[in-house]
Amino acid sequence: MRLFGLAAWSGSGKTTLLARLLPELIARGHSVSTVKHAHHAFDLDQPGKDSFRHREAGATEVLITSSTRWALQHELRGAPEPDLETLIAHMSPVDLLLVEGFKRHPHPKLELLRPSLGKEPLYPGDSLIRAIYAVEPLPAPLRAAIALPIYEAEDIAGIADLVIAEAAPFER
Numbered sequence: 001m002r003l004f005g006l007a008a009w010s011g012s013g014k015t016t017l018l019a020r021l022l023p024e025l026i027a028r029g030h031s032v033s034t035v036k037h038a039h040h041a042f043d044l045d046q047p048g049k050d051s052f053r054h055r056e057a058g059a060t061e062v063l064i065t066s067s068t069r070w071a072l073q074h075e076l077r078g079a080p081e082p083d084l085e086t087l088i089a090h091m092s093p094v095d096l097l098l099v100e101g102f103k104r105h106p107h108p109k110l111e112l113l114r115p116s117l118g119k120e121p122l123y124p125g126d127s128l129i130r131a132i133y134a135v136e137p138l139p140a141p142l143r144a145a146i147a148l149p150i151y152e153a154e155d156i157a158g159i160a161d162l163v164i165a166e167a168a169p170f171e172r
Helices: 013-029 052-054 084-088 138-146 154-164
Strands: 002-007 032-037 060-066 072-073 096-100 109-113 129-134
Touching: 002 013, 013 032, 013 096, 013 154, 032 084, 052 060, 096 154, 109 154, 129 154
Parallel strands: 002 096, 002 109, 032 096, 109 129
Antiparallel strands: 060 072
16 A cells, blocks of 8 residues: 545535646546544544434444445543554555655645645755645745746646655555
8 A cells, every 4th residue: 555645724625636736647547545643533433323312322443334435433531542554554455655744744645735835845945845736826936936836726647646646655
């Protein structure tokens, strides 16, 4: 399994890019899974459903299954958030694992830049950023300061090439 990340500030377009990139990588014959980091509480369940009631009653894990999918929910119940390696250990092996978020974790990444957010770029402070994805046009001074490949919004094939070339082996 090989690992590659999309790193950027919230609202930069990571999910949008991932939704465009996945079909390109899959069309090239790769099996691909994703890990998404959320900075807020989230719930996959619905109040009133049996699985929700199991979790609310105190179950640490609830596995929901049907003929089309299964999902495992794990409640931390006050324990610290697991690191990326621990989370990946729960996943089935694939050719490529794309990580959305975990921008401080040491793995190769594509940084998405959206200057209109007013946030400082992660590059050059992160030596594992392999390239930049310009979600919107970059101001000339910013573009000139970047010594990495810069991908424009429509170059999904080029980004797929980058992911395949730069994804790092992940050993369990």
